[in-house]
Amino acid sequence: MDMPLISRRFADTTVVFPEGRIDHATAEQFKAALAPHLATCAAGRDRLVIDMTGVEYISSVGLRVLMLASKQAKAQGCALAVCGLQPVVREIFEISRFNLVLQVFPTLREALAALSTEALAAFEAA
């Protein structure tokens, strides 16, 4: 199963939009699709937001991909945030305590506002 990973650029920030279920069947594809965006993400010149609005379920394996992404981003000095959790996914984040270890925002706008004023301006203008 392929996991499409649509991305959009707002000034200095890339936003990716995973969809569907991120579980044992799709987590590796999600990881591979995320990798090029993470690779270019570095301190002061790039930021990354994962907009989960289209994700209906995420398993522990999917959460592990987010944790690895967060670790890599931190090592590169890159700001990474997650936003747009659907109710079920939000509960999974809370029960797994991922809401405490990742930057999580209710909406993309709020994520961009926290990460980059330039990206927020570009988002508002789009």
Added chain:
Amino acid sequence: MRVRFWGTRGSIPVAMTSAEVKRKLVTALVAAAGRGLDTPGKARAFVEWELDFSVSHTFGGNSSCVQIETGGPDYVVCDLGSGARGLGNTVLATGGPRGHRFHVFMSHLHWDHIMGFPFFMPAYLPGNHVTIYGCHERLEEAFRRQNAAPSFPVDFSRMEARIEFVRLEPERDYEIAGLRVRAKRQHHGGDSYGYRLERDGKVVVYSTDSEHKQDDPEEVRAFVEFFREADLVIFDAQYSLADAISVKEDWGHSSNVVGVEMCQLARARRLCLFHHEPIFDDERIAALLAETRRLEEITRGDHRVEVHAAYDGLELTL
């Protein structure tokens, strides 16, 4: 088959503090106000049926020890943490001092899993027979070393029961005490082993001190097969998932989230959260249980997994 939990706490035994006892009493007294609980019977019924579990009970603080009642004459036990003390005393109190046969399956040899043996009274009495099974090369040494100076005043040689150590090979079926037993190597410092115990179509999986890194699909599949359609999976859920794969990665423990997922994939009937974090009080473990039940509910497909949290004294009939 019935499973009795004598010790359920992870890493180190803990005791409830005075502050926790006081907090429970205050909560209970406020809840009882105006209820006319003027007889022991009424008070007992109120405590049993109306108070929250975390107020009326405690999850307890003994380290790992689980008894599997098979219906046969022998005692079958997983691990000899501090909970083994209560088990041994109960056996002697109810069955007399001699003639008892124990089969013990050791997950591993860390202190919290062997520390009950120096206080396991049947081992000191002639006429009893204890066989300790495990997959670790230094199985016998670990037990002899803790029952010796300078760690303990009573030497292993003073134990007058017949005590044997039997090495098992993982991934191989054995017939022991009327059970089919299979061990599986698990990810933990120095390795640990889970046990799948089967009898008369009932299956218990004892899988503690086991980290599931989930970075290898083959390993995930192997554990799902190990848990396959078990009636009960006793599962190390000491950490949150976030902790288990970040600050506590490679500490050798797992989470409630992975427990639910593995049992769902394996179509196991019951998941029992086990090896509770020693810093958690009763309220925290009760909240963890409620969250885990909720997680099972919102992620359930066509198969329901019944979720429990082990406590010292819990009995589950399969």
